[in-house]
Amino acid sequence: MSNNIEKLISQKAFNNEHHKGLVSLIFVGNWVTSRHQQFFKKFDITMQQYNILRILRGQHPKAATINLLKERMLDKMSDVSRLVERLRKADLVERKNCELDRRAVDVKITPKGLQLLKTIDEEIAELDSCMKSLSEKEIIQLNKLLDKMLDNY
Template sequence: MSNIEKLLSQKAFDNEYTKGMIGLVFVGNWIVSRNQQFFKKFDITMQQFNILRILRGQHPKAANINMLKERMLDRMSDVSRLVERLRKADLLERKSCESDRRAVDVKITSKGLQLLKTIEEEVAQLDDVLKKALDPLEIAQLNSLVDKVLAQY
């Protein structure tokens, strides 16, 4: 009996593809839950962290809401709402775009950069799940397999 079958008290799956899909969903949810707990102590969400990292990559240039949406890990996020919450926390600033008044320019603040620096001193903990379970060859194989599945996206 596999670990996923034990964890779900499942006798057997119809086939290996179903087992693989359920295993990926289970592991994905477990990892998201761990990440949510990690970011709570910094008073931000995973999605807000993602936005701050994107903005740091753009720094000192501004980004716009559409670019943030395209680059988010969670494409279902309400980016405008997330940006507003980060603005209220002084982690980013937003202003009307000079070349297109309908668009909004978004930039990370020095406070946002400092928060990222603080978080990244501890963020390696999030990799521990994979580091404990997989050796370097296995993680490379996992990344290759994930890449192969993402080719269907």
């Protein structure tokens, strides 16, 4: 028998389908986040740090400013400066004052950071497994529905 949200949270009934959908979305979001946290633990980084490294790899060999990182982060509540500092201490990024704007900081991924991402890329399919119960057609539909929800963002 398959799981459903009522069974998973011992809920008898929801007020309506909208409420059930929202609760399900939050539950699934937390489940996926938890899986990601566990996965990245073995690489000694957080999901947010991984997000920064991915952004920097996309910018490579150019640098990115702290503001660019903030704009592109998935978790808009992240303290990007603190995350970058932790990555710098781990020698995964380097930071220096921007030559064009003394108030800005340029951040670049290091070879060690690129290598870590390469290692993670080899195992990242482990995270995708939470989507394995959905067909390609269902994934496309899910993406369309999520995009439609983001129209309210």
